[in-house]
Amino acid sequence: RKEVEQDPGPFNVPEGATVAFNCTYSNSASQSFFWYRQDCRKEPKLLMSVYSSGNEDGRFTAQLNRASQYISLLIRDSKLSDSATYLCVVQGGKLIFGQGTELSVKP
Amino acid sequence: NAGVTQTPKFRILKIGQSMTLQCTQDMNHNYMYWYRQDPGMGLKLIYYSVGAGITDKGEVPNGYNVSRSTTEDFPLRLELAAPSQTSVYFCASSRDRAGETQYFGPGTRLLVL
Helix, strand or coil: CCCEEECCCCEEEECCCCEEEEEEECCCCCCEEEEEEECCCCCEEEEEEECCCCEEECCEEEEEECCCCEEEEEECCCCHHHCEEEEEEEEECEEEECCCEEEEEEC | CCCEEEECCEEEECCCCCEEEEEEECCCCCEEEEEEECCCCCEEEEEEEEECCEEEECCCCCCEEECCCCCCECCEEECCCCHHHCEEEEEEEECCCCCCCCEECCCEEEEEC
16 A cells, blocks of 8 residues: 555646545554645645644645545635646655646636 | 755766766755655655755665755765666755655756666
């Protein structure tokens, strides 16, 4: 089993759609969780940290379920500029990156 | 602040050649990291450093070496390039422990033929 596993993509959605990405992790001792965004051929950048109680940043909502070892990212009202690859990242000692889920938002 | 800078942006190597990928950060971060990213894959940690003079292996260290003589610089050395080392290499830094936000450089694309 992979340490961090994400939904295989790509996700192709129209502008204005709501889209959800899922991620599971294998190490129950993991302590910190993040979503990073990576634009094509660019470096990853932090999108948001994920807290136990769930957290929201504008159109983005992140949830953590420790019992199921599962993280999610919800994007509401998708914009063209949201097109990117979204990386689930888990820290249990070192940061472990998922393989990423590609999102393409179409007009 | 320039953040994390990497040179070169792109390089083609022949099998068996050597090269050093440069990484510099101006944020006075203690932790620095080298990752490689193969197409459609997540980032894999090659080496990391928790401070000047201290380095440690990550998940995929074979074929690479690093040094950390200053807080700012963390070069990655490839001694005998192999086609399997064709990848995009990212350097990153964080202020303290590994759980802190990591700031990435723009990457170096390496092609080994």
